[in-house]
Amino acid sequence: MNAMTEPTHFDRLSNQHLDALEEETIFILREVAAAFERPALLFSGGKDSLVMLKCAEKAFGVGRIPYPLLMIDTGHNFHEVTDFRDFRAKELGAELIVRSVEDSMARGTVRLAHPGESRNVHQSVTLLEAIDEFRFDALIGGARRDEEKARAKERIFSHRDSFGQWQPKAQRPELWTLFNTRLQPGEHFRVFPISNWTELDVWQYIEREKIALPSLYYTHKRDVVERKGLLVPVTELTPPKEGETIESRDVRFRTVGDITCTCPVESLAATAADIVIETLAADVSERGATRMDDKTSEASMEKRKKDGYF
Amino acid sequence: MTATISIATPAHSTGTSSQNDTSSALRFITCGSVDDGKSTLIGRLLVDSRSVLQDQLANVSKSGEADLALFTDGLSAEREQGITIDVAYRYFATPTRKFIIGDAPGHEQYTRNMVTAASSAHAAVVLVDATKLKWNVDGMVDLLPQTRRHSLLVNLLRVPGIIFAVNKLDALGDDATAAFAKISEALQAFAKQAGINVTATIPMSALKGHNVVESTPGWCGYQGPSLLALLETLPVTAAETDVPFAFPVQWVEKFHNSADTSQGRRVFWGRVATGTVHVGDTVSIHPSGQTAVVAQVVNHARVPGSIAAGHGAGITLDREVDVSRGDWLLAQVTPAADPDDEFADTPKPRAFAEATREIKATVAWMDDEPLVAGRVYLALHGHRWIKAKVKRIVHSLDINTLQEHDATEIAPNAIGHIELALQEAITAVPYAQSRVLGSLILVDTASHKTSGALLLS
Numbered sequence: 114m115n116a117m118t119e120p121t122h123f124d125r126l127s128n129q130h131l132d133a134l135e136e137e138t139i140f141i142l143r144e145v146a147a148a149f150e151r152p153a154l155l156f157s158g159g160k161d162s163l164v165m166l167k168c169a170e171k172a173f174g175v176g177r178i179p180y181p182l183l184m185i186d187t188g189h190n191f192h193e194v195t196d197f198r199d200f201r202a203k204e205l206g207a208e209l210i211v212r213s214v215e216d217s218m219a220r221g222t223v224r225l226a227h228p229g230e231s232r233n234v235h236q237s238v239t240l241l242e243a244i245d246e247f248r249f250d251a252l253i254g255g256a257r258r259d260e261e262k263a264r265a266k267e268r269i270f271s272h273r274d275s276f277g278q279w280q281p282k283a284q285r286p287e288l289w290t291l292f293n294t295r296l297q298p299g300e301h302f303r304v305f306p307i308s309n310w311t312e313l314d315v316w317q318y319i320e321r322e323k324i325a326l327p328s329l330y331y332t333h334k335r336d337v338v339e340r341k342g343l344l345v346p347v348t349e350l351t352p353p354k355e356g357e358t359i360e361s362r363d364v365r366f367r368t369v370g371d372i373t374c375t376c377p378v379e380s381l382a383a384t385a386a387d388i389v390i391e392t393l394a395a396d397v398s399e400r401g402a403t404r405m406d407d408k409t410s411e412a413s414m415e416k417r418k419k420d421g422y423f
Numbered sequence: 424m425t426a427t428i429s430i431a432t433p434a435h436s437t438g439t440s441s442q443n444d445t446s447s448a449l450r451f452i453t454c455g456s457v458d459d460g461k462s463t464l465i466g467r468l469l470v471d472s473r474s475v476l477q478d479q480l481a482n483v484s485k486s487g488e489a490d491l492a493l494f495t496d497g498l499s500a501e502r503e504q505g506i507t508i509d510v511a512y513r514y515f516a517t518p519t520r521k522f523i524i525g526d527a528p529g530h531e532q533y534t535r536n537m538v539t540a541a542s543s544a545h546a547a548v549v550l551v552d553a554t555k556l557k558w559n560v561d562g563m564v565d566l567l568p569q570t571r572r573h574s575l576l577v578n579l580l581r582v583p584g585i586i587f588a589v590n591k592l593d594a595l596g597d598d599a600t601a602a603f604a605k606i607s608e609a610l611q612a613f614a615k616q617a618g619i620n621v622t623a624t625i626p627m628s629a630l631k632g633h634n635v636v637e638s639t640p641g642w643c644g645y646q647g648p649s650l651l652a653l654l655e656t657l658p659v660t661a662a663e664t665d666v667p668f669a670f671p672v673q674w675v676e677k678f679h680n681s682a683d684t685s686q687g688r689r690v691f692w693g694r695v696a697t698g699t700v701h702v703g704d705t706v707s708i709h710p711s712g713q714t715a716v717v718a719q720v721v722n723h724a725r726v727p728g729s730i731a732a733g734h735g736a737g738i739t740l741d742r743e744v745d746v747s748r749g750d751w752l753l754a755q756v757t758p759a760a761d762p763d764d765e766f767a768d769t770p771k772p773r774a775f776a777e778a779t780r781e782i783k784a785t786v787a788w789m790d791d792e793p794l795v796a797g798r799v800y801l802a803l804h805g806h807r808w809i810k811a812k813v814k815r816i817v818h819s820l821d822i823n824t825l826q827e828h829d830a831t832e833i834a835p836n837a838i839g840h841i842e843l844a845l846q847e848a849i850t851a852v853p854y855a856q857s858r859v860l861g862s863l864i865l866v867d868t869a870s871h872k873t874s875g876a877l878l879l880s
Contacts, residue, residue, distance in 0.1 A: 130448045132519045136723045136735050140673070140782040143692055147674040147748050147806070171724045173676075258512045265511040284509060285873040286789050290694070291803045291864045295871040309448075309523055313513045 123328060128317045134310055136320070138165070139172040140290070145251050146172075146179045147300070148294040152251040153210070156182035158190075160197030160368050161255030162327055164315050165307060166201065167324050176206035183252070185240050186213040187232040189350055189372045197327040229350075231372040237257035238407040241277045244301055251294075251302045258299045259311040269308050274298035312367070313392045320385035329389075332381050337362050343376045446868065452540040453584070454573035455550030460590045464550065464629035465513060465526055468651065469549040472638035473513050476579045492862070510540045510763040518589045520655050534822065534836040535789040537576050538876050540861075545659045546584030546622070547577040551610070553602055554591045568823045574619055575825055579785070579838075579878070581858060584622045584657045585614075588650060592643055593628035603643040611798070617825070625650055662732035663857050667700030667754035667775060669736065670744055671805025671859070688718070693744055696805065696859035697852075698754055699731045700738060705755040708746055709778060709850055714755055715740040749807035751850060755810070778848035783817075783880040785854075786833060786841050790867060790874035794833040794841070800865040800874060802845070810846035811865060817841060840880070854878035 130281040142165075145152045150340065156162045182202055186195070202209040214232045225232070237253045238347050258265045268287045269355065273279060285293050294302060307315070308417075319326065336347040338357040343350055345361055350372050364377035382388045444707060455461045501633040513524040523542035541547065556564050592599040603626040614621045625634050626643035627650065633639040638649040647653075673693035703825050704717045721727050723735030732737035738752065741765060746752075751777055788794050794813065802811035819839040821829035833839040854861030
């Protein structure tokens, strides 16, 4: 019964529940289309947003997604991911809006503490600027409740005040599927249609639906250094520190984000089916294995969300 | 890595999937007061089903021993205060089933959070702390108010599977077997009196792991399945297929420039609330009262077929009629159907009652301000927003006993009976018959907070 971590049980692994997850996600995507005037779908080109886009394609049909896709670009993205993002948006006939942290820096609304600082946290500023610019009233995001403890508490329709802040103690009760989408001027909603999916569900769905992903998600050779138990990719932005040895390893990314804070894991998984098996056997969470910036404090995500982070 | 693109159709079409199956994810909630071991139970379920990963385990381990309770408090304010503030959702899976736990706090604001978590639950695990119970002079057990309160609340919300988990029996040593027998007896007596259909009563030690994931045969005289084994076999909430077809229109899809425009019709999307929809059915449109015939039915992912309650559907009608978001498509019952014909082989479908502007309801009040008569709220019924005026507070309910008391207001987190006048008529069905047609939320016109949950009487 509790032997799900044994790959030998993979043949017994049910994926029937994916139907219900997909159905719920499509229901929420349509609710946003109907209930809001100016929604947008946050689209990074990562696996979670590609799963959402697949559901949107089923919900609305190719060329019919009734809201633009919005990408907040830190300027530190893997080109494989941004290329894929552009390709997929074009293929679906969706409008793609890109707003960049570098523009916010040029405007002076984002100041870095030091040039090498991760720009990940500063995305919040650029995002709120984009919300202001386009007067978006709902932003759909691919966050999952299994990612992190603060996320586990968040509603599917998550109200944000006029500063873009999440107030965990004052969340609106979410009863049945009666979603209260009422807003005051200047406020907006963050909507999470794949709240109830886990990392494993996402990979099972990618496998079942044959969803194409950026190549970074599958095994490839990459120069890395080992640092504090993580594999840090060697890039212009993340050079090796003194005394570190560069090694070429077989790796893949479980999550793709800002280059300066995203680490790959060692893996030979070449297909989604391989990754389903690997995920079943994994003993470290997606964030634990791959994110440099979440370890600073137990509550770091909660703090960032209160500040308007996705 | 080559990125091949394919527009795959799902391997499993969901439109007509059977009800009561165990292949769907099971949503269950855990209830109990602060120290009953709720967090420990959830921690035990996650750890023993190997759903907790090493880094998460390391975060809650002190000197090598994991504190199971720490998995469930996610917010810094909760860790500071050592209490749970809001519902958290947890996920785990076994080879046969995925589970979603709605972890509702047992502390303050219990009603608000319990109602939130219970409104979508298929089952409720009510924890009973064996060490807290007192024995009265007859040698009988007095149940704690929380046990009664939580059971009554989940029963009121029609959560179908109610499991009593009698926890901390390991702390009673040799007396455990006798204690479990007495507690079971008291629980059965209470459930019978309150009209609660109990799925199972399981003796348990969340701390030691007895009967949580692994069964401990014979322990406390119990030979039944472990909690997890039981949860694996529970059916999800039965869809309301025995009520005539009702469908709240969520979104209207217009075909402007597509090849599909040959018919020039619009598709009405939503989730079937009750009954089943087939091509050829005659439906009436509420509130306009027009009628039309269903020309096409597709599932949420655009695969054709009949669709039953609980599932997403896209419906095309045979003629151009005015339908917009918030309207309802309702079964039109042919005049030949006689509801009084007791001798028919199968009961004939009954039509919905006349739409009404006067409703009576049980309200679970969630606002920080009390509910008073005379105020106007925004009410959401299906996808339809209407204004609702509170005409009268009939009485408030003692949540411990469900006894009625005269009242002039309903306090925050309290439950009561009220009468409302609606700006427009709705097709009202008692919550006991339909969770979708029988439920509404009230939203404050000024703050836009979700202030109350209504269960129609």
